[in-house]
Amino acid sequence: MPIISVEELTRIGQELYQKLGASPEEATIVVDLLVESSLAGHDSHGIRRFLQYVAGIRTGKIVPKAKLEIEMETPTTAILNGNWGFGHVTAVKAMKIAIQKAQEASIGIVTVHQCNHVGRLGGYPLMATNQGMAGIVSNNGHGGDLSMAPWGGVGRILPPNSLAVAFPSDHDFPVVLDLTTAVAAGGKVRLALERGEKIPKEWLLDAKGRPTTDPTAYVTDPRGSLQPFGGTVGHKGFGLAIVLDILSGALSPAGCSRMNAEVSGNALFVQAIRIEAFKPLVEFKAEVGQFINYIKSTTPAPGFDEVMVPGERSYKTRIHRLKEGIPVEDETWSDICTVAQDLGVKL
Amino acid sequence: MPIISVEELTRIGQELYQKLGASPEEATIVVDLLVESSLAGHDSHGIRRFLQYVAGIRTGKIVPKAKLEIEMETPTTAILNGNWGFGHVTAVKAMKIAIQKAQEASIGIVTVHQCNHVGRLGGYPLMATNQGMAGIVSNNGHGGDLSMAPWGGVGRILPPNSLAVAFPSDHDFPVVLDLTTAVAAGGKVRLALERGEKIPKEWLLDAKGRPTTDPTAYVTDPRGSLQPFGGTVGHKGFGLAIVLDILSGALSPAGCSRMNAEVSGNALFVQAIRIEAFKPLVEFKAEVGQFINYIKSTTPAPGFDEVMVPGERSYKTRIHRLKEGIPVEDETWSDICTVAQDLGVKL
Numbered sequence: 254m255p256i257i258s259v260e261e262l263t264r265i266g267q268e269l270y271q272k273l274g275a276s277p278e279e280a281t282i283v284v285d286l287l288v289e290s291s292l293a294g295h296d297s298h299g300i301r302r303f304l305q306y307v308a309g310i311r312t313g314k315i316v317p318k319a320k321l322e323i324e325m326e327t328p329t330t331a332i333l334n335g336n337w338g339f340g341h342v343t344a345v346k347a348m349k350i351a352i353q354k355a356q357e358a359s360i361g362i363v364t365v366h367q368c369n370h371v372g373r374l375g376g377y378p379l380m381a382t383n384q385g386m387a388g389i390v391s392n393n394g395h396g397g398d399l400s401m402a403p404w405g406g407v408g409r410i411l412p413p414n415s416l417a418v419a420f421p422s423d424h425d426f427p428v429v430l431d432l433t434t435a436v437a438a439g440g441k442v443r444l445a446l447e448r449g450e451k452i453p454k455e456w457l458l459d460a461k462g463r464p465t466t467d468p469t470a471y472v473t474d475p476r477g478s479l480q481p482f483g484g485t486v487g488h489k490g491f492g493l494a495i496v497l498d499i500l501s502g503a504l505s506p507a508g509c510s511r512m513n514a515e516v517s518g519n520a521l522f523v524q525a526i527r528i529e530a531f532k533p534l535v536e537f538k539a540e541v542g543q544f545i546n547y548i549k550s551t552t553p554a555p556g557f558d559e560v561m562v563p564g565e566r567s568y569k570t571r572i573h574r575l576k577e578g579i580p581v582e583d584e585t586w587s588d589i590c591t592v593a594q595d596l597g598v599k600l
Numbered sequence: 601m602p603i604i605s606v607e608e609l610t611r612i613g614q615e616l617y618q619k620l621g622a623s624p625e626e627a628t629i630v631v632d633l634l635v636e637s638s639l640a641g642h643d644s645h646g647i648r649r650f651l652q653y654v655a656g657i658r659t660g661k662i663v664p665k666a667k668l669e670i671e672m673e674t675p676t677t678a679i680l681n682g683n684w685g686f687g688h689v690t691a692v693k694a695m696k697i698a699i700q701k702a703q704e705a706s707i708g709i710v711t712v713h714q715c716n717h718v719g720r721l722g723g724y725p726l727m728a729t730n731q732g733m734a735g736i737v738s739n740n741g742h743g744g745d746l747s748m749a750p751w752g753g754v755g756r757i758l759p760p761n762s763l764a765v766a767f768p769s770d771h772d773f774p775v776v777l778d779l780t781t782a783v784a785a786g787g788k789v790r791l792a793l794e795r796g797e798k799i800p801k802e803w804l805l806d807a808k809g810r811p812t813t814d815p816t817a818y819v820t821d822p823r824g825s826l827q828p829f830g831g832t833v834g835h836k837g838f839g840l841a842i843v844l845d846i847l848s849g850a851l852s853p854a855g856c857s858r859m860n861a862e863v864s865g866n867a868l869f870v871q872a873i874r875i876e877a878f879k880p881l882v883e884f885k886a887e888v889g890q891f892i893n894y895i896k897s898t899t900p901a902p903g904f905d906e907v908m909v910p911g912e913r914s915y916k917t918r919i920h921r922l923k924e925g926i927p928v929e930d931e932t933w934s935d936i937c938t939v940a941q942d943l944g945v946k947l
Contacts, residue, residue: 327877329877330706330878359674359675360677387846405904406899406901406907410894410895428843430842430843461902483837484829484831485783493840495891499888499891503891504734504873504875504878505878506879509891509894512894530674530709531672531852540849541846541856543856544850547856547857548750548842555809557753560753561752563835
């Protein structure tokens with residue numbers, strides 16, 4: 254597996270998207286977030302998505318230089334229409350608006366529609382922590398992108414709706430929760446399939462609603478479905494998915510999940526909370542820092558080396574990969590090289 | 601098990617608390633919420649808590665007629681000091697302030713400290729849905745009340761922090777998620793212990809961090825701990841517990857969970873979002889209603905009769921118990937009768 258430097262991946266990515274009509278600013282936002290995902294070890298939403306968005310532009314799904322429009326606004330709220338531009342660009346704009354509003358009014362909520370895939374959700378709340386705020390983002394599939402069963406039901410009814418929340422701390426890293434409501438994302442099932450491996454029986458239900466360890470059940474008709482997380486209390490993961498669907502889909506014009514949605518993408522709920530409306534930022538950061546220390550002082554359970562807080566593993570991976578470079582899977586790299594040559598991007 | 605009418609339980613409860621110094625308004629709030637919990641089938645947070653709060657008053661932990669104070673305020677935010685009055689009264693006041701702020705400014709967030717046990721969290725967001733708003737409430741144990749292990753760790757490090765979210769719909773019931781981040785609440789473990797039953801092995805870890813089916817491990821030294829929900833991905837339930845701890849404890853003056861907290865109770869994060877800042881309420885309710893219909897149209901999985909949305913089961917139980925009365929466990933009823941006679945409350 255080739256290991257490529259951040260600088261090289263960034264340059265290639267930016268040139269690729271600009272060749273296809275993206276503005277330099279758009280290309281920078283998209284590529285930086287994809288590279289950051291890979292740096293953080295979230296490879297499923299990183300470099301391997303380079304070509305997904307290239308294909309999106311070529312098929313007309315992603316509209317470079319789309320005009321972002323605020324459709325409805327109060328001092329604390331806004332609805333942002335992404336007009337099917339780059340999802341990452343739309344999500345960044347939404348969080349910027351939420352932060353601006355929170356700077357003035359202590360809280361800002363922006364809901365988003367007509368937005369393409371925004372990738373790793375956990376990247377956006379970090380914009381808030383960098384401004385001394387808490388950040389919260391949730392998504393649904395803009396009505397579509399169904400792949401998960403409801404608790405107690407059969408079939409692909411919901412997306413694995415996700416939630417990301419981040420808080421600043423006085424450690425080197427913020428607390429960042431970034432969770433999908435499925436036990437495992439579809440990408441992990443596909444990876445097992447490519448590698449000819451079985452999957453744990455709690456990941457997937459076959460088309461009749463029975464747990465299966467065979468990943469082919471996810472892709473061959475009649476298709477199976479991801480399970481909501483929670484194990485024997487999977488109603489909790491399912492319930493959380495319902496809440497995130499309503500926050501993202503019903504508070505935006507995109508709508509909740511449904512059969513036969515015309516399009517798919519991401520509807521978003523984006524919130525920023527100004528910490529200093531509640532206490533001095535330095536005190537809040539110290540409190541969160543103490544909490545991190547307290548959690549990490551726990552005796553590890555059998556089979557564990559240490560207790561990690563949410564966001565810690567990503568931070569450590571990022572430090573390592575910033576120095577060592579990002580491992581890119583052979584096939585992904587080979588495909589990127591082909592497209593780059595095709596578009597006249599120097600390798 | 602005696603079955604008692606709502607009217608009778610309400611009268612007895614109100615007289616009990618007033619005999620002990622509660623104002624009529626306080627007694628009404630506390631008893632109505634306890635009765636509503638039992639009506640909704642959440643017996644662990646209902647009538648069986650009558651005497652816990654009686655004991656709280658007698659030991660001085662709960663201060664009747666405590667003065668609630670707003671300590672810090674902006675047009676969208678406030679910090680409420682409950683001064684160790686009734687937790688239910690403090691939480692109701694917090695949600696009322698959040699709703700007032702959201703009526704003016706579209707969003708209101710109130711954090712709460714010096715607050716006693718607030719009971720069932722799911723009762724409070726319903727105040728928001730009744731006003732055409734979304735309601736969100738989370739808690740921690742005010743630094744204490746530790747009973748849950750972290751993911752990958754041993755020991756009682758966190759409370760089973762909880763989250764409740766509700767949205768209005770055009771059905772007879774709102775969508776209400778009310779989840780604790782433990783697989784099962786401590787009360788369920790104690791119930792199994794009283795009944796001499798084994799518990800499922802994913803509920804509890806013994807003092808060495810090993811799964812156990814023996815509920816005595818929860819109460820005898822060295823004590824075991826509840827597990828965060830999520831099964832093989834218990835880091836998700838744990839991560840959610842961390843986020844709720846910071847929202848409730850670090851945004852309020854109460855602080856996050858820690859060893860040897862001086863007191864225990866509930867610190868709260870309480871948010872109301874005015875739906876009409878985003879779309880007409882009637883449209884939002886219709887969207888949520890359609891979503892409920894869509895989810896419920898799912899084919900049930902093997903072993904299930906139907907797919908239920910969050911809040912539906914509670915609604916159905918409430919309809920039934922309003923008509924038939926509330927079943928109260930023999931011992932609970934007998935204890936209530938003893939205390940009632942003691943205080944001169946007519947039975």
